Amino acid sequence: MQRSVLRKLKAGKLIVAIALLIPIVASCASETAQAPTVNPTATSPAQTTPTISPTTSASPTNQTSGSIVDVASANPSLKMMTAAIQAAGLTSTLQGKGPFTVFAPTDQAFAAVPAATRQRVLLPENRAILTRILTYHVVPGEITSSQLKSGDVKTVEGKTIDIQVSSENVTVNDAKVTQPDIRANNGVIHVVDRIIIPPDVNL
Numbered sequence: 313m314q315r316s317v318l319r320k321l322k323a324g325k326l327i328v329a330i331a332l333l334i335p336i337v338a339s340c341a342s343e344t345a346q347a348p349t350v351n352p353t354a355t356s357p358a359q360t361t362p363t364i365s366p367t368t369s370a371s372p373t374n375q376t377s378g379s380i381v382d383v384a385s386a387n388p389s390l391k392m393m394t395a396a397i398q399a400a401g402l403t404s405t406l407q408g409k410g411p412f413t414v415f416a417p418t419d420q421a422f423a424a425v426p427a428a429t430r431q432r433v434l435l436p437e438n439r440a441i442l443t444r445i446l447t448y449h450v451v452p453g454e455i456t457s458s459q460l461k462s463g464d465v466k467t468v469e470g471k472t473i474d475i476q477v478s479s480e481n482v483t484v485n486d487a488k489v490t491q492p493d494i495r496a497n498n499g500v501i502h503v504v505d506r507i508i509i510p511p512d513v514n515l
Contacts, residue, residue: 379407380414380496387494389503392422400446410498411454415473415484417507425507429515441513444469448510454499457482457492471510484508 378386381403385394393416397403406412433442447469455465460482464472473484482489487506494501509515 377497379498380410380412380501381406383494383496383501384414384416387501387503389418389420390416390501392419393417396422396446400443402446406450406498408498412499413451413453413455414499414501415449415451415487415489415504415508416501417449417487417504418490421487421504421506433515441515444510444513445507448473448508456500457489457502469510471512473508 381394381397384390384397397406406414432438433445448467448471450468451465451473452468460475460477462476463474465475466472476483482492482502484502484504485508487504487508489502490505491503494503
């Protein structure tokens with residue numbers, strides 16, 4: 313199963329750093345092979361990182377019966393993220409059982425990416441990088457804001473993200489969580505104000 317996951321994530325297209333060019337993203341989506349299923353339960357957040365509280369507090373305030381994809385597509389600030397999920401062939405995966413935690417950049421975060429960078433990452437030889445960027449925003453398991461503490465959390469991409477929790481805000485690497493705990497029936501979304509990039513990816 314895990315080998316199938318890796319093949320899917322590497323084969324899937326794109327895209328987190330491109331989303332102003334929705335027509336291009338849509339055309340890329342039509343060329344993407346159907347994704348295999350990810351097994352998010354293979355790694356439990358509570359086992360892989362000390363940043364998760366051992367006790368579970370109240371459920372997220374915003375609860376929805378739809379999947380992560382359904383919830384993201386219904387959010388007016390996450391249109392670009394929805395297009396990225398579709399273009400990368402991850403729609404069926406993120407509609408699956410999960411659970412997942414997704415740190416979803418806003419449309420404004422996508423718009424902040426320089427045009428030259430968007431064009432460069434659209435090149436076929438850079439599709440693996442685009443997939444890595446997207447999966448760097450996804451953590452196996454469901455982690456609500458009440459379960460977070462400062463520290464590192466491993467992502468689906470394989471690298472860790474640095475979460476810092478204070479009385480004022482929560483940051484993920486250099487991105488700030490602007491809307492936490494958007495609940496789906498297969499996980500939770502935390503909206504962030506910047507795209508986060510794996511440390512060994514140069515754009």
